Amino acid sequence: MARMIWAAIGIAMGAAAIAQTAIPQSEIADTKPDDFIYVAATSQDRVGRVMTPVFVNGVGPFAFVVDTGASSTVIAPRVARRLSLQVDTSNTKLLRGITGSEIVPTVNVSNITAGGISLENTRLPVVEPRVFADADGIFGADAFGRGCLVVSFQRAKVAILSKPCPRADDNWEKLRARLRFGGLVVADAHIGSVRAVAIIDTGAERSLGNPALLAALRERKKISLDSNRTQVYSATSQIVFGDLLVTPSLRMGGLSVGRFHVVYGDFEVFKIWDVADRPAIVLGIDVLGQMDAIMIDYTRSEVLVLPRSSASGVTMKRRGMPTRLPRN
Structure with missing residues (x-):
């Protein structure tokens, strides 16, 4: 029997382009401006999404879309082929997307890691990359568990933590x-x-x-x-x-x-x-992308945003190294 998941990833051909990127660590740090940039061309312009480096069974990094609208992490067939993973067409899941649903095969992975978060011994849907094109998969909400996601649009960087988000200062707005x-x-x-x-x-x-x-x-x-x-x-x-x-x-x-x-x-x-x-x-x-940053705390069920032109940010500490994000 197919298990149901959703993957709310989509493209609408239109205007306004914002290119995003990510860094190959869980902490926020400087990186070359062309690291892990993905921009999907449309008929009129170029629109970007948030990407993060991911390791599958210790191999990588692979470039995954960070998708807070997807219930499940998924991988592209080429990743399964590269890792010689057996795609199981008898153990399927029902993938429900923005425009419809379909049955997809799955593959078992020992671990999949992004930043400070790992999924162990999990079965992932294998999805043809019609939309995520050059990306290698989708890193979905199931992976965050009780962790933290911080996306700095101003600095084009991503932090993925396995613990609650750092406390924010007064420049961050808490959403309902x-x-x-x-x-x-x-x-x-x-x-x-x-x-x-x-x-x-x-x-x-x-x-x-x-x-x-x-x-x-x-x-x-x-x-x-x-x-x-x-x-x-x-x-x-x-x-x-x-x-x-x-x-x-x-x-x-x-x-x-x-x-x-x-x-x-x-x-x-x-x-x-x-x-x-x-x-x-x-x-x-x-x-x-019109704000400076967004922070999603899956432990506290909190969402905070840093509006444009805020004077300060939040201090993040990891491995004893303080990092500040984002700052004008």
Whole structure:
């Protein structure tokens, strides 16, 4: 029988590009600017995602997408081939993505490590890299357990810790957020005057809205009736069309983003997450990258953001070496 997982990774062809990178350590440190950069070309521009180096069975590093919207870590077939891992087509999982679902085979790995976090003796889905292209897999929410993820967009670096996040100073804004479905980060937000559920998804390049949000905005005459039809892809094979629209400003705790583009559509993922009947939005890197940093503490179920132009940051200590992130 197939086990169900979700992988909410997707691309919507559109505008606004932000390239992200990562470092090959769990602590934040200087690195060459071209280390582990991945930018997926679209029809109009280049949009980036958060990447991290990962070791599988002690071999690597492989470049994985850090995806807070995916319930499971997955690997690409080429990684399994390189490591001579046996792909098991009889032991499958049901992969549910933004646009649909499909059955995928699995592979057993002894360990998979990123930063200070390791998964031991685990069975991972093997997914064809339709969306993550040159990446070697997805590092999902299942891996974080009771750890910490810090992404500094300003400095283009990632820290993955196996312990609670360091205490933040007053420049960090704590969001009204919670963890659902085994690690999905959900926050309260306002899109214009509409209250909405916001899913924080570091694996999505473009923000996506559901029909309930679009209807609420149109009822208030806060959004244009004109749109551009756009193709949306996910980790599954289905391709769905959506409507690309300029959307009113976003407010989420201390984070405020001016008018921005959102792709609206009846995407499967909103049904999976049980938010199809109320206004909801997936916040991708196009929006998240407009802040300096985001910190997700899976132990305390806390989400903090560092808005642009903050004067200070948070001190992180690892192996006795203090590191500060991020600083203008």
